[in-house]
Amino acid sequence: MSALHIDTSTDVVELTRQLVDVESVSHRERELADAVEAVLVAASHLEVTRRGNTLVARTRLGRAERVVIAGHLDTVPLNDNLPARLEGGTLHGLGSCDMKGGVAVALKLAVEVAEPNRDVTFIFYEAEEVEARFNGLNLLSRSDPELLEADFAILMEPSNASVEAGCQGTLRVEVRTHGERAHSARAWMGSNAIHKAADILARLERHEPRRPVIDGLTYHEGLNAVFISGGVAGNVLPDECVVTVNHRFAPDRSEAEAEAFLRTFFAPYDVVVVDSAPGALPGLEVPAAAAFVAEVGGQVAPKFGWTDVARFSTLGIPAVNYGPGDPTLAHKQEEHVPVEHIERCERTLRAWLTAGVEGGRA
Missing domain, CATH: 3.40.630.10 (Zn peptidases)
Known part of the structure; x- marks a missing residue:
């Protein structure tokens, strides 16, 4: 002691x-x-x-x-x-x-x-x-x-x-886009994965978060990109881009329901859950x-x-x-x-x- x-x-x-x-x-x-x-x-x-x-x-x-x-x-x-x-x-x-x-x-x-x-x-x-x-x-x-x-x-x-x-609950996911590598001088021969991520960011920008009322309290959800990564070299088109998104969800949703919402929201992109905790x-x-x-x-x-x-x-x-x-x-x-x-x-x-x-x- x-x-x-x-x-x-x-x-x-x-x-x-x-x-x-x-x-x-x-x-x-x-x-x-x-x-x-x-x-x-x-x-x-x-x-x-x-x-x-x-x-x-x-x-x-x-x-x-x-x-x-x-x-x-x-x-x-x-x-x-x-x-x-x-x-x-x-x-x-x-x-x-x-x-x-x-x-x-x-x-x-x-x-x-x-x-x-x-x-x-x-x-x-x-x-x-x-x-x-x-x-x-x-x-x-x-x-x-x-x-x-x-x-x-x-x-x-x-x-x-x-x-x-x-x-609130919290859920972090990685949303991936895929392309094809090519020399940046001949970009028409490949597909730029970072450019494709623009649609993901646009969806997030347009999103109107839920504000459910629970026991008389108004919870304000959040859906935000917190990291973005991609790139191979200064003269190469990237073949992958990863946007990490944090979703803060109201406690009337379970982790499974919050995940299902994100998979629908980002369809048809690849979505991988990296961290999750219930509300x-x-x-x-x-x-x-x-x-x-x-x-x-x-x-x-x-x-x-x-x-x-x-x-x-x-x-x-x-x-x-x-x-x-x-x-x-x-x-x-x-x-x-x-x-x-x-x-x-x-x-x-x-x-x-x-x-x-x-x-x-x-």
């Missing part, structure tokens, strides 16, 4: 600063995971399970509902942005926004709310910022899916301390979700992007993103989080978990 000590008795902003100052770049989360584990196992009301550097802490009170509150421990690599510093009402530092502010909120609640009105599963997981095969939540869904069972899930991703429901339905009609949204207040927004809420959706668990910080600051050198966001998220979640319950604190 690590000698590092995390003091959860302090306020949630100071707890965030402590977490930020523990370097936990992806694949190097062990020191922080050890310290978080020590805090969790000391709380007698929690049942703690560890898989690698992923920790699961659950209450077992026999409540009618169970919710998951999850956050990842890892960060992107350092960029001369440690240690943390508090300036005015803002905490600066690597991971402050993405997402140690959210982790601090969840950790403090896990320790202090001993008798929540719903059973809670707190998950602190590794390797979110790297390939999906390393993602602790993904690995847990395969090794111990029963630990993820719940009626509703909250992912503490930065969302400006407001609710962003569900998420997540918001599920705001679920009682726990409705109660949470009512507690948070304000306008619920759709998530324009992909997050790990999709992993819960594939398990049939509706999920939302809710955490302190502006998501556009994630991974930036000047990453920071407003103190007010951290405090508001902690206050709101505590109120939601203790409403109608006496003695909610440990």
Whole structure:
């Protein structure tokens, strides 16, 4: 067990600063995971399970509902942005926004709310910022899916301390055109594959993206060329051109439906799927979700992007993103989080978990 000590008795902003100052770049989360584990196992009301550097802490009170509150421990690599510093009402530092502010909120609640009105599963997981095969939540869904069972899930991703429901799916495909090589001085003897790609680009330019309304939220799809490659030499007509297209699709479509749409859209060109991840339905009609949204207040927004809420959706668990910080600051050198966001998220979640319950604190 690590000698590092995390003091959860302090306020949630100071707890965030402590977490930020523990370097936990992806694949190097062990020191922080050890310290978080020590805090969790000391709380007698929690049942703690560890898989690698992923920790699961659950209450077992026999409540009618169970919710998951999850956050990842890892960060992107350092960029001369440690240690943390508090300036005015803002905490600066690597991971402050993405997402140690959210982790601090969840950790403090896990320790202090001993008798929540719903059973809670707190998950602190590794390797979110790297390939999906390393993602602790993904690995847990395969090794111990029963630990993820719940009626509703909250992912503490930065969302400006407001609710962003569900998420879009993402699909990347390579669309190929084929030609025939020839010397560029005798172009009539060949066929230029790059020129043929003009039709693909024209289709994309003309495309009107869908804007489906799901649970009262309007999702705006996207279909865009993100790479184009081709060419053999400066005096040779290319015999192949590849346009890489990213499709961000609304969660009312499955991956298979999104792929079928693209194959039809680009027919008769060759289409090869190179990357795919499902979206997540918001599920705001679920009682726990409705109660949470009512507690948070304000306008619920759709998530324009992909997050790990999709992993819960594939398990049939509706999920939302809710955490302190502006998501556009994630991974930036000047990453920071407003103190007010951290405090508001902690206050709101505590109120939601203790409403109608006496003695909610440990």
